[in-house]
Amino acid sequence: MTTLRSLKRLALGVCAAAVLATAGAWAAAPATVHLRIDASASGTPFPHFWEQMFGSGRASLALRDDYRKDLDAVHRATGFSYVRAHGIFDHDVGLVRREADGKISYNFSYIDQIYDGLLEHGVKPFVELSFMPPELSSDPKALQEFWYHPNIAPPKNYAEWDAMIGAFARHLVARYGIDEVASWYFEVWNEPNIGFWAGKPAQPTYFTLYDHTARALKAVSPRLRVGGPSTAQGAWATAFLAHAKKDNVPVDFVSTHVYGDDTAANVFHTAENIPRRDMVCRTVDKVHKEIAASPYPHLPLFFSEYNASYANLPNVTDTVFMGPWMANTIRECAGKIQIMSYWSFSDVFEEQGVVRNPFYGGFGLIAADRIPKPSFNAFAMLHKLGDRQLKSTSDSALVTRRDDGTLVLALWNYAPPVGKTASYTPGEPVGTPKHFRIDVKHLASDAHATVWRLDEAHGNAIALFDRMGRPDTPSREQIAQLREAGKLSAPERVEVHNGRLDIVIPPQGLVVIELH
Numbered sequence: 001m002t003t004l005r006s007l008k009r010l011a012l013g014v015c016a017a018a019v020l021a022t023a024g025a026w027a028a029a030p031a032t033v034h035l036r037i038d039a040s041a042s043g044t045p046f047p048h049f050w051e052q053m054f055g056s057g058r059a060s061l062a063l064r065d066d067y068r069k070d071l072d073a074v075h076r077a078t079g080f081s082y083v084r085a086h087g088i089f090d091h092d093v094g095l096v097r098r099e100a101d102g103k104i105s106y107n108f109s110y111i112d113q114i115y116d117g118l119l120e121h122g123v124k125p126f127v128e129l130s131f132m133p134p135e136l137s138s139d140p141k142a143l144q145e146f147w148y149h150p151n152i153a154p155p156k157n158y159a160e161w162d163a164m165i166g167a168f169a170r171h172l173v174a175r176y177g178i179d180e181v182a183s184w185y186f187e188v189w190n191e192p193n194i195g196f197w198a199g200k201p202a203q204p205t206y207f208t209l210y211d212h213t214a215r216a217l218k219a220v221s222p223r224l225r226v227g228g229p230s231t232a233q234g235a236w237a238t239a240f241l242a243h244a245k246k247d248n249v250p251v252d253f254v255s256t257h258v259y260g261d262d263t264a265a266n267v268f269h270t271a272e273n274i275p276r277r278d279m280v281c282r283t284v285d286k287v288h289k290e291i292a293a294s295p296y297p298h299l300p301l302f303f304s305e306y307n308a309s310y311a312n313l314p315n316v317t318d319t320v321f322m323g324p325w326m327a328n329t330i331r332e333c334a335g336k337i338q339i340m341s342y343w344s345f346s347d348v349f350e351e352q353g354v355v356r357n358p359f360y361g362g363f364g365l366i367a368a369d370r371i372p373k374p375s376f377n378a379f380a381m382l383h384k385l386g387d388r389q390l391k392s393t394s395d396s397a398l399v400t401r402r403d404d405g406t407l408v409l410a411l412w413n414y415a416p417p418v419g420k421t422a423s424y425t426p427g428e429p430v431g432t433p434k435h436f437r438i439d440v441k442h443l444a445s446d447a448h449a450t451v452w453r454l455d456e457a458h459g460n461a462i463a464l465f466d467r468m469g470r471p472d473t474p475s476r477e478q479i480a481q482l483r484e485a486g487k488l489s490a491p492e493r494v495e496v497h498n499g500r501l502d503i504v505i506p507p508q509g510l511v512v513i514e515l516h
Contacts, residue, residue: 227253281332323510431507455509461486
């Protein structure tokens with residue numbers, strides 16, 4: 001372990017001979033990736049589709065102080081624009097009330113506080129229209145298994161559902177103005193093809209829900225943007241768009257979900273073994289092609305949930321593995337999608353109950369007690385990428401340029417997750433280092449490199465948490481230490497000689513380099 005950790009602190013920017021000599025201490029010599037870059041190449045547009053939106057816990061959590069502090073931290077790191085949450089119609093938000101005489105009334109108090117708070121913190125709502133208010137439900141016992149048990153039944157009376165959607169939309173327009181609300185998105189329900197919709201059969205009854213909802217929104221203003229089917233596992237896009245065309249139902253975008261450990265059997269209906277690193281973008285490619293072949297070939301595609309795992313695996317979502325996984329996902333998905341919403345920005349999140357341990361494999365970029373995870377640092381680093389992509393022949397590199405001419409490279413050494421909890425388990429293979437030799441043409445003669453690193457020894461609170469013995473309830477002093485350990489490591493300045501730079505990256509490491 002001592003040898004491994006010391007080697008992972010290899011200096012960046014050393015000459016190739018020193019790199020290869022030092023790497024001899026590893027089990028194998030580093031594989032070499034030779035990148036040849038033309039700094040004057042025109043490149044292609046590279047919008048930051050991966051950091052426009054994030055998911056979150058259910059809507060009522062937005063009233064909490066720690067939720068808003070985490071929101072601010074992620075907004076500072078990424079500048080993201082939208083947040084998506086379940087349950088704006090759930091009982092704990094209190095929108096619907098059935099009076100003694102059977103009539104329906106509405107209370108927008110918590111909805112106003114939720115949306116006021118998001119807007120005041122610089123983020124717009126991506127409104128997931130869910131779940132069923134108990135007062136409108138056709139089956140009060142149709143409760144999903146989440147800790148807060150949302151009702152997932154269809155409405156018992158679609159006239160009441162339509163009236164609620166209309167009242168909700170009119171209230172938002174009255175409070176925030178049509179120009180503002182027209183910049184939001186309205187997504188009908190969540191994952192109706194798995195355990196979140198009790199209508200039978202699932203697809204036609206969901207289409208009925210979608211039709212009523214979309215038409216009720218558009219009746220308030222045709223400028224309100226609505227879409228679906230918000231399915232799990234990249235499902236239903238073809239059928240959904242065919243239905244919308246046949247019945248002339250409004251649709252402004254297609255949304256769906258996938259996770260890295262979804263199976264090929266569920267997503268593609270094949271017996272393939274698609275690795276975690278490729279599943280998300282294989283699915284994006286599938287749905288992208290389905291839209292292109294549909295009656296609406298130019299509709300935007302949003303993956304309103306995705307992550308490397310849906311299963312709360314501490315050795316995946318809590319660790320430095322997420323750096324290379326995220327960078328590779330951006331590389332593979334670029335050009336095929338408008339928005340990808342990482343699930344989620346924070347572990348202020350209670351689907352499985354109240355958080356018992358800050359590193360339990362939660363989906364968030366920030367753990368309980370406002371401790372940044374390696375994934376948070378990965379997003380902060382990848383935010384530095386430019387908005388034009390230059391050609392690269394490596395599957396472990398993104399080469400970009402900013403408007404001011406600065407070249408920004410992301411380089412990584414993907415290795416699968418190891419262990420069951422910790423970032424590294426002694427005795428288990430983690431992979432081998434990777435040596436990048438970078439040659440840049442048309443780079444200024446006085447150029448230098450600024451280098452940020454994420455790996456076992458940099459920006460990784462988990463290494464310290466493991467040494468603490470993974471306590472369920474860290475002390476206030478330990479929390480302060482973990483927050484400090486989780487900060488993005490300070491960048492290094494590295495000299496560039498005749499356009500050449502050499503970098504060694506350990507397994508599961510991510511490096512972002514500015515050349516200027």
